[in-house]
Amino acid sequence: DVQMTQSPSSLSASVGDRVTITCRASQSVSNYVNWYQQKLGKAPKLLIYTASNLRSGVPSRFSASGSGTHFTLTISGLQPEDFATYFCQQSYHTPSYTFGQGTKVEIK
């Protein structure tokens, strides 16, 4: 399986901060990386697809970029509802579309 390594595994930030999460793939996954947000006890929600495309209805403070093996998710102006765990996922190498281990964003 392709390994997806997220960093950091957790971070503390304040409302209004700019936050960046990194995801590195063990081999090239082209631009087939998706980002999800998961709140405690809930199913993940899709934020970003194919590396940089914002899903309809997702606030524009979320952005992402990358290709090949290096990807980033940025939240510009953290809001109280953004405190959650974020996962990257590669969907290039079938049959296992592997996820990163997650980054928990906590309130400072």
Next chain:
Amino acid sequence: QVHLQESGPGLVKPSQTLSLTCTVSGDSISNIDYYWSWIRQPPGKGLEWVGYIYYTGDAYYSPSLESRVSISLDTSRNQFSLELTSATAADTAVYFCARVVTWRREADSWGQGTLVTVSS
């Protein structure tokens, strides 16, 4: 708007088969634009891709689970199902079903998840 709902036993004994069903409403599992997938999450841990199935019935599985897992379709009921044989405590997890866009391959809709505990 599509809605997915997992159902099945919440408790499975070790060595038995874990069986779950996902009922889809608001879309057809025969829709050629989507795969139908299972993803699991052990308590307090990250997400693990289990596998997916296409409307043709072709199914694809995570290599780590391939020897024990099977995903099938029931088009008459608009459902798809997961079977995981020889369950162990390591299979204890919240199991999510999800819809995956075929050409971009993102999971755009998820069920709420169901906790399955493997224990005697």
